[in-house]
Amino acid sequence: MKARAPAASARQRGFEFTHALESVSRGIADPAAKLKFIRGSLEKFHGADRAVSLLPLPGVRRFLYRWLSLEGIQPLLTGKGLGGSEPEARGVRHSLLVARAVLAGMTLVTLVAVTGAARQLARPAVVQPAQAGGTLPAVAEALPPLPAGVTPGAIWLVERGNGFEQLSNGLRIETAWSVQGDPRLYHVFDAEAGLVNEVHDRPAGLLFHTTESDIWPLEAGYNEKLRDSSERLLKYLQRNRTYHYLIDRFGRVFRVVEEASKANHAGHSVWESGGTVYLNLNHAFLGVSFESRWGGGQTLPITQAQLVAGRNLTDYLRQRFEIPAGMCVAHGLTSVNPKQHRIGHHMDWSRGFPWAAFGLPDQYAREAPSVALFGFGYDQDFLKVLPEPWDGVRAAEERLAEAARREGRSLEDVRRERQRTYDRWTAEQAQADRKGGEKVDRASVVRPQGAASGG
Amino acid sequence: MEDRKDHLWKVAQEAEERIDDLMKAGANPMGVDVGTSKVVAARRKAKEIDSLSELNAFIPVPYAKVTETILTQNQIAYYREGDELIVYGTATERFANMFNAELRRPMADGLLNPREKRAMPVLEAIVNNLVPKPKAQGETLAFSVPAAIAGREAALTYHEATLRGLFQGMGYRPVAINEGLAVVFAELEDNNFTGIGVSCGGGMCNATLAFLSIPAIMVGIAKGGDYIDTAVGAVINEHATRVKVMKEDGVDLSRQPSDKFGRAIRIYYEELVETVVDGIHKAISAAERLPRADRALPIVLSGGTAKPKGFKDLFEKALRARAMPFEIAEIRMAKDPLTATARGALIAAMYEK
Numbered sequence: 001m002k003a004r005a006p007a008a009s010a011r012q013r014g015f016e017f018t019h020a021l022e023s024v025s026r027g028i029a030d031p032a033a034k035l036k037f038i039r040g041s042l043e044k045f046h047g048a049d050r051a052v053s054l055l056p057l058p059g060v061r062r063f064l065y066r067w068l069s070l071e072g073i074q075p076l077l078t079g080k081g082l083g084g085s086e087p088e089a090r091g092v093r094h095s096l097l098v099a100r101a102v103l104a105g106m107t108l109v110t111l112v113a114v115t116g117a118a119r120q121l122a123r124p125a126v127v128q129p130a131q132a133g134g135t136l137p138a139v140a141e142a143l144p145p146l147p148a149g150v151t152p153g154a155i156w157l158v159e160r161g162n163g164f165e166q167l168s169n170g171l172r173i174e175t176a177w178s179v180q181g182d183p184r185l186y187h188v189f190d191a192e193a194g195l196v197n198e199v200h201d202r203p204a205g206l207l208f209h210t211t212e213s214d215i216w217p218l219e220a221g222y223n224e225k226l227r228d229s230s231e232r233l234l235k236y237l238q239r240n241r242t243y244h245y246l247i248d249r250f251g252r253v254f255r256v257v258e259e260a261s262k263a264n265h266a267g268h269s270v271w272e273s274g275g276t277v278y279l280n281l282n283h284a285f286l287g288v289s290f291e292s293r294w295g296g297g298q299t300l301p302i303t304q305a306q307l308v309a310g311r312n313l314t315d316y317l318r319q320r321f322e323i324p325a326g327m328c329v330a331h332g333l334t335s336v337n338p339k340q341h342r343i344g345h346h347m348d349w350s351r352g353f354p355w356a357a358f359g360l361p362d363q364y365a366r367e368a369p370s371v372a373l374f375g376f377g378y379d380q381d382f383l384k385v386l387p388e389p390w391d392g393v394r395a396a397e398e399r400l401a402e403a404a405r406r407e408g409r410s411l412e413d414v415r416r417e418r419q420r421t422y423d424r425w426t427a428e429q430a431q432a433d434r435k436g437g438e439k440v441d442r443a444s445v446v447r448p449q450g451a452a453s454g455g
Numbered sequence: 456m457e458d459r460k461d462h463l464w465k466v467a468q469e470a471e472e473r474i475d476d477l478m479k480a481g482a483n484p485m486g487v488d489v490g491t492s493k494v495v496a497a498r499r500k501a502k503e504i505d506s507l508s509e510l511n512a513f514i515p516v517p518y519a520k521v522t523e524t525i526l527t528q529n530q531i532a533y534y535r536e537g538d539e540l541i542v543y544g545t546a547t548e549r550f551a552n553m554f555n556a557e558l559r560r561p562m563a564d565g566l567l568n569p570r571e572k573r574a575m576p577v578l579e580a581i582v583n584n585l586v587p588k589p590k591a592q593g594e595t596l597a598f599s600v601p602a603a604i605a606g607r608e609a610a611l612t613y614h615e616a617t618l619r620g621l622f623q624g625m626g627y628r629p630v631a632i633n634e635g636l637a638v639v640f641a642e643l644e645d646n647n648f649t650g651i652g653v654s655c656g657g658g659m660c661n662a663t664l665a666f667l668s669i670p671a672i673m674v675g676i677a678k679g680g681d682y683i684d685t686a687v688g689a690v691i692n693e694h695a696t697r698v699k700v701m702k703e704d705g706v707d708l709s710r711q712p713s714d715k716f717g718r719a720i721r722i723y724y725e726e727l728v729e730t731v732v733d734g735i736h737k738a739i740s741a742a743e744r745l746p747r748a749d750r751a752l753p754i755v756l757s758g759g760t761a762k763p764k765g766f767k768d769l770f771e772k773a774l775r776a777r778a779m780p781f782e783i784a785e786i787r788m789a790k791d792p793l794t795a796t797a798r799g800a801l802i803a804a805m806y807e808k
Contacts, residue, residue: 022647022649022667031640031641031644031802032802032805032806034644034647034648035640035648035668035802035803035805035806036806038647038648038667038668039668039669039806042667042669082597082630082631082632082633082636082670082803082807083600083602083631083632083633083635083636083663083670083673084600084615084630084631084632084633339645
């Protein structure tokens with residue numbers, strides 16, 4: 001595991017929290033949604049702030065504020081909601097005084113308990129996965145490829161039972177959580193000619209995600225936590241129709257959204273393959289998420305069981321939907337901020353995906369379509385998360401620079417022109433999808449001959 | 456830190472979905488700017504924001520059958536009260552100008568006018584003209600309130616509670632939003648709701664410094680367009696209503712004035728801007744606890760009084776003459792200065808939903 005940089009001061013962390021919050025919220029287009037997001041995020045810190053404010057000793061309070069990174073943003077947590085008069089404020093203040101008086105007699109044990117609770121409220125319970133017995137490699141990218149020939153020539157459904165499907169390559173899909181989402185209908189673009197006036201309804205690619213959820217050590221003592229965490233995650237994913245598949249820490253594969261439906265997994269995103277450009281990949285790509293999260297500049301290690309299950313699932317989906325290897329990609333490589341024209345809006349798997357172990361080409365080396373085709377860039381926030389962009393970004397930047405030289409224009413000019421193309425295309429896509437959604441002539445849906453229907 | 460950045464995205468996605476849910480459910484939140492000069496209502500229509508406004512003024516005329524017929528034929532808003540017809544809303548100005556009479560206002564200096572006995576009935580009639588009954592009981596409506604001015608806190612409490620009662624009576628769940636903050640919501644979305652929103656209306660000017668949508672400082676100045684109208688009217692011997700009409704015909708503060716009216720307008724505008732900027736400067740300088748700003752903050756100007764050409768330059772000049780504790784990125788006019796507060800209130804209503 002790479003050495004972590006020295007921990008920033010607590011004050012600095014509070015400051016960085018607002019930076020991180022802002023960089024994410026910039027990508028939210030709807031102002032009310034953005035407001036909800038910002039205030040929701042601040043509210044999480046507010047919980048910790050409230051707990052600390054109950055402590056009777058000013059010195060201890062000050063120490064805890066600093067320790068919990070609240071110092072830098074504390075004025076934001078106590079501000080008036082919408083600036084209207086709040087008659088209850090006096091009552092709250094009174095309650096606070098009473099509470100402080102009562103708490104003044106509490107013992108050090110209570111202090112420690114409240115402190116622990118406050119810390120719990122302030123931060124998600126992120127624990128580095130266990131290194132027990134040295135069975136887990138340090139980073140996912142170091143996992144060795146599976147031996148050749150592990151995948152059978154064809155994969156078929158062996159048995160469908162109550163709540164499961166068994167495939168011939170050993171893959172077992174848990175289907176009890178499966179729900180239907182909105183129908184999959186999308187348009188694609190020809191890299192040269194623009195919008196293709198055809199509606200598609202079959203998945204064209206696979207997008208790999210991480211769940212960004214709490215990760216517990218993979219130890220028997222944490223079994224209950226591990227199971228509980230996965231179950232809560234499944235409920236969340238099901239409610240929000242977030243991915244098609246989830247692979248939990250034990251390598252169990254859950255179907256969350258049926259394959260025939262779109263899932264809300266990709267957001268604003270860009271990919272290109274063989275001259276066909278895909279924008280906003282919720283419809284065109286199946287979302288496969290590993291229970292893991294980004295941490296310390298990389299994706300935390302996935303388990304051997306997840307790796308095996310992930311590979312089997314990939315093989316099955318690729319065969320079922322005839323998905324070429326070049327259309328299997330990580331979310332972090334496709335995610336963009338459309339307003340700022342920046343890459344890396346979401347960063348999951350933007351480092352460390354074990355391509356070789358999945359029998360896939362190294363997509364990090366592939367020219368980044370968002371940069372090459374649409375002139376997207378990145379900012380300091382991106383570099384804080386990933387100090388060096390993946391190779392494909394550099395390659396795409398070189399391609400852009402070459403185009404600028406060839407056309408005798410400035411790089412900025414070329415970027416801006418391509419960004420305008422992106423803006424125009426997304427608008428055209430939205431319009432086409434709206435029309436398509438209103439009235440789809442089923443006969444006009446593009447579907448290869450003899451292809452199996454999803455489901 | 457990098458740990459936290461990516462962790463947030465799920466929340467972002469959820470927030471967007473909640474808005475989708477809100478729209479699908481047929482919910483219809485409203486934003487209302489209850490200003491001294493105008494009442495503006497905003498609501499979301501599909502992906503757009505639709506706004507309507509009425510002049511917050513009235514004029515009583517003696518009752519006569521023929522007058523009532525003319526009002527009805529011309530679709531002029533009025534109601535009858537005893538032997539008077541109360542003409543209210545946008546048509547009032549035309550009447551007042553025609554009869555060389557002063558129009559009357561339900562509000563003064565940003566709050567309900569305590570000297571006007573018809574304040575509430577007229578305001579209620581205007582609001583009813585603009586704001587439809589909610590489709591479902593308890594629909595959220597956010598209405599603007601000014602910042603408190605020292606010594607007038609009680610009047611603000613009464614003002615806010617009265618409006619709350621009015622909207623509640625219509626079936627809404629009302630929430631009050633500070634006027635300057637509403638401008639921040641409407642105009643500083645790209646800055647993550649960080650910056651200063653200034654609203655210069657008829658009765659007051661309001662400014663709010665917000666960080667990440669949280670109001671840190673709210674300033675209220677009891678001077679606005681009405682002050683300019685009255686002061687200029689006294690100098691050139693005209694009714695304030697007449698001055699308002701002349702002013703709205705087009706004032707250009709970027710040019711040297713060529714007549715007495717122009718000179719008077721410029722003098723009082725400069726005074727107003729100085730007062731507002733000074734108020735903001737003092738409030739910020741006196742603040743004990745402000746979140747640290749690591750970047751330059753934008754300022755957005757809105758409201759009818761800020762509309763004349765050259766207002767922004769006056770504001771900028773006054774601001775640059777003072778040392779602020781943070782850097783100013785830009786000073787700009789709101790996209791639509793007259794509807795910014797109502798649009799911001801609508802965003803607040805959608806957030807509160």
